[in-house]
Amino acid sequence: MSLTTPRTDWRAGIERRLTRTREFVDDTDPEALAVVLASMGSLVAAFFGFLLASAWTAVPLGAFLIATGYGWVRHQALVARAVSFAMTTVTLVTLGLIVVFIFVESIPAFRYETTSVFGVSVPGLGMFAQTRWDAVSEPVRYSLLPMIHGTVMVTAIATLVAAPIGVAAALFIAEIASLRVRELVKPGIEVLAGIPSIVYGFIGFTVINPWASGAFALNGGSTYLFVGMVVGLMALPTVVSVAEDALTSVPDVMKNGSLALGATDWQSMISITLPAAFSGVSAAVLLGVGRAIGETMAATVMLAGIPRISDPLVNVFYGYETLTSLIARGYGSANGVHESALFVAGVVLFVTVLCLSIASQYIEARMRRRLGGAE
Amino acid sequence: MSRATQNALVRDDRTAYETVTGTAVGLSGAAFAVGLTALLDVVAIDYSVAGLELSVAFGAVLLALGVSVVGFGMASRLGYVDAAPQPSAGIVAAVAFTGIWFAVGAVVSGAAGLGTGGRLGVGTVLGGIAFATTALPREDVGSTAPAGALAGLCGLSLVSGVVGPGWEQVLVGYNATLFGDTVVPVLVLFASLVTGWSAAKAYGGFGARGRNVGAYVLIYLVVCSILAVLVGLVAFVTVKGLPGLFNGFGVGGAGLVRWPFLTNGAGLLADIAGVFPALVGTVWLVIGAVLFAVPTGVGAAVFLSEYAEQGRFTGAVEVATNGLWSTPSIVFGLFGAAFLIPRFGNQKSLIAGMLTLGFMLLPLVLITSREAILAVPDEYRDASAALGVSKWQTIRSVVLPAAIPGITTGVILGVGRIAGETAPILLTMGGGVLPGKSAAPDVLGSFQLSASPPFVSNPALLEATSALPYQLYALITAGLSGNIQNPQEYAWGLALTLLLVVLAFYAVGIATRYYFRKKLHQ
Structure with a gap:
């Protein structure tokens, strides 16, 4: 990570990025742009469909495959760049999903093992403040x-x-x-x-x-x-x-x-x-x-x-x-x-x-x- | 690399001193090897060697080694031999001997019935003496006297029979008892290690050269033991597994080869139980993980090394990738169970296992592909760009072909790693302990089209399926029993099959690397 980037005003940064995006859009073939937008949009839609466990996930996924396939034939360079960017985000998304899902699933146990210290109740403290783990017989505790x-x-x-x-x-x-x-x-x-x-x-x-x-x-x-x-x-x-x-x-x-x-x-x-x-x-x-x-x-x-x-x-x-x-x-x-x-x-x-x-x-x-x- | 130690200019030919010290090193090595066989119960410690019990013989050898090691130091100190010792043996040796002798004092006084205070006292006194003997005198005494005394003490206790066959010591409060059968070999291993190091130093004439020799002896020992463990493990599993693997094996008949262990299920109808369903499960598992992870990983590597500017985004991806690489496999299993299973029919399924392993494979592929792409010299890209070739064309026809060897190797080694993973599929894929042949997934034949979403479905992908590592785990938890003949033999055969599958990936991966490297150097 570069720490040497000069501290610039964030407004100027956004401005610059907007200008660059505008130039990029102006320079690119509108059809290629449309194809890439369609492909990436349907990929995002498919991801959210999957996240919501929707049976319709297959539709945007299919749209993504068709748009990407078409784009691969007609505008390979741009599509390759977009798709490889999407692939790069997969590691970040995976790590994020792992964090979210295992934390969400662990909330009930944190709630159950709430212990109060000096009148303040701290969720999950009971898992680290006593030594009993017994999931079957009373008292059920999860240390x-x-x-x-x-x-x-x-x-x-x-x-x-x-x-x-x-x-x-x-x-x-x-x-x-x-x-x-x-x-x-x-x-x-x-x-x-x-x-x-x-x-x-x-x-x-x-x-x-x-x-x-x-x-x-x-x-x-x-x-x-x-x-x-x-x-x-x-x-x-x-x-x-x-x-x-x-x-x-x-x-x-x-x-x-x-x-x-x-x-x-x-x-x-x-x-x-x-x-x-x-x-x-x-x-x-x-x-x-x-x-x-x-x-x-x-x-x-x-x-x-x-x-x-x-x-x-x-x-x-x-x-x-x-x-x-x-x-x-x-x-x-x-x-x-x-x-x-x-x-x-x-x-x-x-x-x-x-x-x-x-x-x-x-x-x-x-x-x-x-x-x-x-x- | 330079070989400064093989310096013929200042060293004379082999002297008598070198011969004697060399012999002592060899004898220590031999004692170490025999001690190892005794620890592994290959020979009993009361086995009679030339009229002596093995443990007494061990004691005699250690005693002799201890005396001679002290003698080596004295010979050098008194100037009988040509050596180049330094003023002190150094702080590392001093601390090590202090620790060892402290432990010796504590253990011996404990065995003599002293309390905690007495043990600490005796240990501290002995440790202090050892520190003084190591650190204060010249190096030739400092690095031999404590070592020789240690070996001598071990030797004495073995020769006198204080520790020997039938000796036992209950560790009060520890739920364990020490027996002579294990303690004697451990003493021998430890003492021979110390005398070997010390004699090697004497062999090198102490000083810088002596330390070099002493350290090399230890390092060579470490490397040899690693290789020995590796060979031993593989050989052990092979010997135990071969009878199961080749049970009913034959050439000829309906097919060219009859190999029931690999082609049968484990149901009641099979006369010889086999691992066919688990083998097919593992194959599909690997295919699924590769289909998900390889394009994604390689694509990401291309983007990171060719398109992206170094900045926050690439930094974050790098941290995330390395984080994923070291994330424990069981956490991937939990993630698969929480994220994938509810989205694929709410039960353990083949596709959940595939994707979970795919997530695990992804960082491996990404890291190795990125390294391979970065290793392509920039001259290639510059030359291509100078010819007016576009960036994507350069990547496609110059960079990727040059990086393919590295990527292939990385992928194969990564696949070998995930093919043996148990924890993730334990939570996501499941399967039976002894599945019959019909439980083998038929993925290609199960695709169905339908008019309602999700339009394409494949029941084979949505069923709990067994895989080789999972089946081995399931067999162990079932107590190595089941509705088959000789479950032990079956389990060892299964373990060998799994090991062979994984090692085959590694062999192919390593061979690919050599092949491409050789081609590169031609």
């Missing part, structure tokens, strides 16, 4: 704290696994490996990212859980310890690939200068490359944390599914429930306020991960500016 605790445990263990190993592997790929070895290791790590999470979960359920149950004489086989390790393995490829991008983006000039002074490879990595790429590497770790928070299937299959906080708090030999597994397990059989409470869990996940994503983007942008030099 998210047990699941947040589980997510924090799993994420912490996963980060302890993924961050050091991931950064070491990224250093290897970016700095140490010869070309031939790199061509072997890099696809290997990509493939690791490709193994479906349910396959990890299946192995965890059939192999790791029974093993852990015997090896530690546990009550059942679910443990945050091993779920965290599996999730860490799944977050690993994200850390490796993003950190490797950051490390390779450090200009060779900097490393070569250090090597020319007689420093060893390791010294150059530790004192030149890693500090220069530090923000990129921490962004990689943040993204890995985001992946670990959002990991669903392995946790669902391997955890016991009891919404309770382990005692003592840091006991890694219990495995109860995370936010993600709560949704995956409960959705479908839940209804009413219970279902809405699952959406609140989704909101917590979504907001947390979105914040992590934006933070890592900010860090990366800052690093690019610094490495870019005078720009």
Whole structure:
């Protein structure tokens, strides 16, 4: 985002834009303009029709297809530009729709869990101020704290696994490996990212859980310890690939200068490359944390599914429930306020991960500016 | 890259010291490997090695390693060997050893029956000593003495049988018990890691070069273990899954190949239960997601990199795209359930699953396509513009063809990723646990025209459909049981099928990348 745009009077801005639009309209073939307007208008109409769940959505959609098809033959350049603009807005619209829909669905649970503090009633506070989650027996309460605790445990263990190993592997790929070895290791790590999470979960359920149950004489086989390790393995490829991008983006000039002074490879990595790429590497770790928070299937299959906080708090030999597994397990059989409470869990996940994503983007942008030099 | 460490000018040929330290590194590696097999229950720790129990043998090895590591440091400190140690082992090593020895003190005194205060006290004292020994003396002592002492302590406890087969420790309040079977291998793994690093430093003659060697040993170990995990996982699923996948497989007969696991349903009529409906479901799912996401993503990438001026709008789209990329899959599932299901007949349906996965695929396609388009050199565009070709013609005949390799690779890898997703389709698409063959969706044959809106309908798209990852999840939640012979074997076969489908996408994607890159470099 450019922050260097001079602050202009908004009226002048609108004026300029209007003039430009007028010139554009004057310059363009009126028929092409009509076709594009028809196509875009019917697309918007189709979108709102779909939003309102109207059975007539097909009509504007058909109109859009016909107008665009006709325009593609007659005025390809303009239509391509308009359609590609419409496609660009899809990501923004999707993000907006996600926000609106999961927030709207979560309102009943926020209402239900209203608690008053000093005479002011705060909706949703009850989900974070007590620890009881019970959707069946009285008193029915929907506290998210047990699941947040589980997510924090799993994420912490996963980060302890993924961050050091991931950064070491990224250093290897970016700095140490010869070309031939790199061509072997890099696809290997990509493939690791490709193994479906349910396959990890299946192995965890059939192999790791029974093993852990015997090896530690546990009550059942679910443990945050091993779920965290599996999730860490799944977050690993994200850390490796993003950190490797950051490390390779450090200009060779900097490393070569250090090597020319007689420093060893390791010294150059530790004192030149890693500090220069530090923000990129921490962004990689943040993204890995985001992946670990959002990991669903392995946790669902391997955890016991009891919404309770382990005692003592840091006991890694219990495995109860995370936010993600709560949704995956409960959705479908839940209804009413219970279902809405699952959406609140989704909101917590979504907001947390979105914040992590934006933070890592900010860090990366800052690093690019610094490495870019005078720009 | 330069190889400053392989500096033949200042290094003599291999000395006896290097041979001994090298052997110690190798021995640590061997101890690590055997410890791993013991942890995985491949060998028992009371297995007899040359008359000794394995755990005692481990102890002897660790003891020897510990003593020799301390010896390496002393030899260098007393000037018997040619090394280049620095004045101190450095703050990182000091902090690490402080932490390790603090933990050792706390655990040992806890086992000896001290309370929390006593444990903290002993831990702090040991940690302090370790810090002083690491940070204060010269590097050759600082980085060997604490490491050797640690390995020696582990070795002693194993040799003396304080920790060994049959040893157990109840973790009071933690609902867990530690047994010798797991603790011994973990001790061995940890101690051999420490001695390996320390011996590697000695091998490099300490100093900058020693640190280089020590760090490389650890990094190589990390990379090798990642690859080992990957190969191990794939091999494990393959071995477990092959019997199910090839159950009743044969060549010849009515078709060329008989492969009941892939062509049968799981109903009562099928003699060998198969995954046909889920396989077809996954195929349609992928097709639907690709039809939605690829044109949209590529179009958006073209607009962003060719038409749009860098500004607020592109910035916002970029943030939104990256945000969507990292949004948890279960949130996409919730979104699909709240947004799509009410608009497609109020029940879980194939098309809801397709679109949900399409939304997930969109950011992947957009990011990779944009990178591919930006990687097309500006000279191409300038040359085209200089010939008087219009902007759109340039994009169509110059930019897009040059970017196709990158886009294809990105799309294939993205598809591989979403084909294995379970969470979104769990909430939006559903399907049965063991669907019969008739449950396979017949999308092409189900289109119907009608006189009332919405004029075109397709019941196959509006029905709950199973897909490979979902069916695996459903089987697990059903407790790996069902109305078929040998559900375990069936589930492993299913897992292998899913893994193969996903890995096939990855293999094709990676191969495409190499193909185009090779072509580019010719």
